[in-house]
Amino acid sequence: MIIALFNQKGGVGKTTSAINLAAALALGGDSVTVVDADAQQQAVGHEMPGVSTVPALGADELRRAVSEAGANWVLIDCPPSLVEAAPALPLADLILAPLPPRFKDLSGLAALRETVEAVRERGRPNLLLRVFVTQRDARVALQGEYEKQLRGAFGSLVLQTVVPRAAAFEKADMARQSVLDFAPSSPGAAAYRDLAQEVRALWASSSSSSSTN
Numbered sequence: 001m002i003i004a005l006f007n008q009k010g011g012v013g014k015t016t017s018a019i020n021l022a023a024a025l026a027l028g029g030d031s032v033t034v035v036d037a038d039a040q041q042q043a044v045g046h047e048m049p050g051v052s053t054v055p056a057l058g059a060d061e062l063r064r065a066v067s068e069a070g071a072n073w074v075l076i077d078c079p080p081s082l083v084e085a086a087p088a089l090p091l092a093d094l095i096l097a098p099l100p101p102r103f104k105d106l107s108g109l110a111a112l113r114e115t116v117e118a119v120r121e122r123g124r125p126n127l128l129l130r131v132f133v134t135q136r137d138a139r140v141a142l143q144g145e146y147e148k149q150l151r152g153a154f155g156s157l158v159l160q161t162v163v164p165r166a167a168a169f170e171k172a173d174m175a176r177q178s179v180l181d182f183a184p185s186s187p188g189a190a191a192y193r194d195l196a197q198e199v200r201a202l203w204a205s206s207s208s209s210s211s212t213n
């Protein structure tokens with residue numbers, strides 16, 4: 001399955017999710033490639049067992065990197081710009097958007113749906129879209145309210161997994177590791193293992209029927 005981690009908002013957790021979801025998918029023995037399509041190149045250089053990381057800038061390089069990956073799972077870390085991420089989106093089976101429960105981030109979701117709809121109309125009718133809540137701080141009551149609104153408005157588009165806000169992510173990042181290696185028993189690591197399970201289930205159900213988008 002080819003998954004594009006995309007959200008045109010910056011700093012939402014695309015790169016963090018590419019790294020940690022890759023590490024979690026690799027735990028089961030599957031091969032995983034992270035394609036770093038962001039000029040910031042923040043995914044390359046991370047060391048995860050069973051995961052290879054390749055840089056790919058520009059449409060041609062990106063297409064080649066994805067088609068030559070030869071892995072069970074290819075995760076594309078997209079840049080925070082629709083124009084720059086545009087070549088990546090039609091290559092994917094699933095657009096997966098990390099979404100912090102903050103007002104300014106929730107407001108971009110309608111645009112994200114339109115973007116995916118446009119890609120579907122241009123020849124990728126089965127392109128899946130899912131979002132998941134990340135950087136969730138249990139102490140902030142308002143975030144619970146936003147999450148409720150999000151689930152009410154977008155229903156099954158929102159995955160069950162919620163990634164907590166945790167300092168371990170930044171520390172793991174500094175060590176160029178996934179949080180699964182850096183702090184395997186942390187709640188953050190557990191969340192990405194759960195996310196991997198949900199993504200596996202989604203892939204299993206979408207491979208058996210093509211009408212679940």
Ligand SMILES: Nc1ncnc2c1ncn2[C@@H]1O[C@H](COP(=O)(O)OP(=O)(O)OP(=O)(O)O)[C@@H](O)[C@H]1O
Pocket residue numbers: 009010011012013014015016017038040042078079080134135136163164165166167169170173
């Ligand atoms: N769940 C989390 N808890 C705490 N910090 C997090 C979490 N997820 C990501 N971060 C931190 O937030 C910052 C932004 O995350 P990240 O780089 O993954 O976002 P991004 O969407 O890829 O950003 P950009 O749009 O610039 O590419 C990083 O410093 C990262 O370590």
Ligand SMILES: [Mg+2]
Pocket residue numbers: 014015016038042077078
């Ligand atoms: Mg990034």
